[in-house]
Amino acid sequence: MSKLSSHSRKNMDLLVRGSGMHNHLGAAHMVLFDYASLAGALALRLASGPTANLSYLVVAVYALLGRSHAVRALAMSWLFTMINPGIAPAASAGAIGRYSILLAAALSALIHSGMFSSRPILRPFTLATILLGLFIILHSMMFSPIVDVSVLKGISWSLVMATSISVWCGLSAREREEVSEQIFWGLVIMLLVSLPLAGTSLGYLRNGSGFQGIMNHPQAFGPTMALLGAWAISRLLGAGTRPPLWLLGVAAASLACIVMSEARTAGLSMVLAVGVAVLIGPRLAGRSIRQVLPGLRSARIWIVLLVVSIASVAMAPIIASNFQNYISKSGRAQVNGAQVGGLLQAYERSRGGLMDKMFTNIAEHPLTGIGFGIASELETMDVTRDPVLGLPIGAAIEKGVVPVAILEELGILGAFLVFLWVFRLLRTGARGGIAPLAVCLTVLVLNLGESTLFSPGGLGLLPMILLGWAYANGSPSGRLPHG
Numbered sequence: 001m002s003k004l005s006s007h008s009r010k011n012m013d014l015l016v017r018g019s020g021m022h023n024h025l026g027a028a029h030m031v032l033f034d035y036a037s038l039a040g041a042l043a044l045r046l047a048s049g050p051t052a053n054l055s056y057l058v059v060a061v062y063a064l065l066g067r068s069h070a071v072r073a074l075a076m077s078w079l080f081t082m083i084n085p086g087i088a089p090a091a092s093a094g095a096i097g098r099y100s101i102l103l104a105a106a107l108s109a110l111i112h113s114g115m116f117s118s119r120p121i122l123r124p125f126t127l128a129t130i131l132l133g134l135f136i137i138l139h140s141m142m143f144s145p146i147v148d149v150s151v152l153k154g155i156s157w158s159l160v161m162a163t164s165i166s167v168w169c170g171l172s173a174r175e176r177e178e179v180s181e182q183i184f185w186g187l188v189i190m191l192l193v194s195l196p197l198a199g200t201s202l203g204y205l206r207n208g209s210g211f212q213g214i215m216n217h218p219q220a221f222g223p224t225m226a227l228l229g230a231w232a233i234s235r236l237l238g239a240g241t242r243p244p245l246w247l248l249g250v251a252a253a254s255l256a257c258i259v260m261s262e263a264r265t266a267g268l269s270m271v272l273a274v275g276v277a278v279l280i281g282p283r284l285a286g287r288s289i290r291q292v293l294p295g296l297r298s299a300r301i302w303i304v305l306l307v308v309s310i311a312s313v314a315m316a317p318i319i320a321s322n323f324q325n326y327i328s329k330s331g332r333a334q335v336n337g338a339q340v341g342g343l344l345q346a347y348e349r350s351r352g353g354l355m356d357k358m359f360t361n362i363a364e365h366p367l368t369g370i371g372f373g374i375a376s377e378l379e380t381m382d383v384t385r386d387p388v389l390g391l392p393i394g395a396a397i398e399k400g401v402v403p404v405a406i407l408e409e410l411g412i413l414g415a416f417l418v419f420l421w422v423f424r425l426l427r428t429g430a431r432g433g434i435a436p437l438a439v440c441l442t443v444l445v446l447n448l449g450e451s452t453l454f455s456p457g458g459l460g461l462l463p464m465i466l467l468g469w470a471y472a473n474g475s476p477s478g479r480l481p482h483g
Contacts, residue, residue, distance in 0.1 A: 034069070037062050038076060045080050049089045055080060056097025060104040067112050067167040068179050070105040071465065074164070075183055077101040078461040079190075082224075084214050086202045095393035096386070098457060099156075106159045109166040125424065125471060126166045132421050133158025136372050139414060144371030149383055149392045153373035153454070157464075160456035164468025169475055180469055187228040190214060191253055194221070198260060211260035220459045222263020223446050226270040227439060227466065229254030233274050234438035237295035245300060265400075265449025273441035281437050284430035285474075292434055355401060358408045369411035373397065373454070376408065394457070402447035402454075425471055432473025440470045 041062070044055035056077070063073030077098055080091070091097060113122075133154060140150030168176060194213025197203030203211050210218030232250040236243045258267045282292045295301055357376040375381045375397040384394035399405045407415040422444070429436040443463040447453045452460035 034072070038072060041076060042079075045083070045091070046088050049092060052080075052089055052091035053093040053097060056091065056094065056100055060097075060100040063101060063104040064108045064111070067109065067170045068175055070108040070112075070163065070167045071179050071468075072182065073101055073108075074105050074160070074461060074465050075186065078459075078465070079186075081458060081461070082215050082217075082220050084202065084205060084212060084216055086205045087214055095384075095457075099393075102156065102159055102163075102456070105167070106163045109163045109170075113166055113170060123166070123169055123475075125428070125475070126162050126169070128421060128424070129162045129165055130158060132417055133162065135414065135417060136410070139369070139410060140372045143368045143411075144374060145378055146371070146374060146381070146383065146392075146395075149381075149395045150372040150374060152392055153395070156456050157454050160461065160464050161468070164465050165471055166468075168468040168472035171472070176469070176472060183465070183469075184228075184231060187224065187231075188250055191225065191228060191250070191257065194257065195253070210262040211257065213257065213261075218261040219263050219450060222258045222261035222266035223269070223450060223452070223459065224462065225254040225257040225261070226263075226266040226273075226446065227442055227463070229258070229270045230273050230438045230442040231435060233270075234277060234433075234435040236301065237274075237278070237293050238434040239295050243295045243298055243300060265446060268449075269442050269445035273445050274438050277434055277438040277441050281430055281434050284427050284437065285433075286431070354399060355404060358399070358401075358404050361408045362404070365408075365411065367411045367413070369407070369409045369414060372409050374409060375399075396458075397451075399451040400447075400449045402444075402451050405451050425467060428474040429467075429470035430474060432470060432475075436470035436473045439466050443467060 037058070041055045041058040044051040044058060046052075059073045059076045059080070063070045080088075081094065081098060136154035136157070137151055140154050141147055144150035171179065190213070194203070194211075194215075197213055198211060201208075203213060206212050206217050210222075212218045212221045215221040215224065229251045232247045232254065236245075236247040236251070239247070255267070255270065258270065278293060282289045285292055290297070354376065361370050361376055370376070370378075373395065376399065381395060381397065383392050385391060386393050403415070406418050410418065426437070426440055426444075429440045443453070443466065446463070450459070452458070452463060454460065456464055
C-alpha cells in the first residue's frame, strides 16, 4: 500500500509539474502575442498614411481582449497621437481612430468587470469618477456656449478616467506590476531612441530650438520625460537599502532631455513633485518614513548625492549659464526687450496674460462658469468637425494653471467637486508607495503650466493612465497579493 501511495504521489507531482510547465508556456505565448500585436500596429503607424489609419483599428480590436490589453491600447493610442511627424506620416482618420480605441477600451473594461454577471462590481471611486463626469456633462448642457464640444470633452474624459481606474483596479497585483513595468520601460525606450536625434534637425523639427525627440512637440516631450524622471527617482527611494543605480541614470537622462526641450514647467514638476512626495508621503499614507522611503537608508544614494553636490559646486558657473538659457528658452523669452531673469518672471510672461482673462471670466461667472473645455476668449476657438456627422473631433484651447481653469469653466461647485476627487486620488495613491504619489504630484504640477488633466485626446492621455495606476496601487484591493 505504501509503495502504491508513493507511486501515486510521484505521478501527481509529475502532473502538477507538467501543468505548471504548460501554464508557463501559455503565459509566454501570450506575452509574445502581445508584443507582436503592438509591434505590428506600430509598424503600420510608421509605414504610410493608409496603414497609419489601419493601426488604430488594430489597437482598438486588441483593447477588447482584456483589462491589461485595454491599458496597453490606451498607451499605444497616446504614442500614435504624439509621435514626431518627421518619423510617422499623418493619419487622416487619426481623430476617429483615437475615439475608436477609447470606446474599445471602455467596452473592454465593462465586459471584463463582471457588470453583465449576476453579481456586478462597481468600485466606489470608479462610481465617483462617473458621477463627476455626469456633472460635467449636465453642466455643459446647461451653461456651455458650444454644447456639443463641451459634452464630447466631458464624455471623453469620463470614459478614459473611469476606464483607467477600473482596469487597473481589476488587475491582480502581479498583472498590475507587469503592465506598469511595460509602460515604464516603454518610456525608457522612448528616451533612448530620442537621444540620437539630439544631433539632427529631426529632433528639433517643431521650432528649431526645443528638443522634441520622437514626439511632436518639445512641450510634449518635456512633460513626458518629467513623468519618467520622477517615476525613476521615486522608485530609487522606495527600492530598499540596495537600490539599482541605473534608475539614477534614467532620471539624469530625463532631466537632460527636459533641459534640451526648454519645457520649464516640466523641469519644475519633476523636482518639486519628488520633493513634496518625500515630505508629505508618510503623513498621507499614515506610515513611517522608514516604511515609505527605505531608499534613504542606502549608503549608495547618499554617496551619489554627495558626488552630485560636489560636482554642482565645481561646475556652478556652467550650470548657472545653462539654467538661464533654459529659463529664457534660448533667449526667446523676454520682458521689455531683456531675457527673463527667473522662474516667476518666466511664468508671468508665459501665463500671466492668459490668467488675466480667466480671472475676468471667474468674476463675471463665479457660480456657473463659462463651460467645460471652452476657451477664455470664445472667438479664438477653432473647432474641427467630422465631415460626415459634423461631430467635433478637435477643439484645442491654450490654458495653463488648471485649478484656475476649472474654476473658470465649472464655477465654484464644479471646482469643489474636482478638488475632492483629486484629494481622494492623491491620498489613496500615497498609500501605494512613494512612486505612485510622486507620479500623481508630477501630473498635478505639470497642470500648473500645461492644461492636460482633462485632455484625453492628446498629451493628457498618458497622465490619466498613470493616475489610474497610482490609485489602484493604493486602493484596498491593490495592496493585496491578488487584488
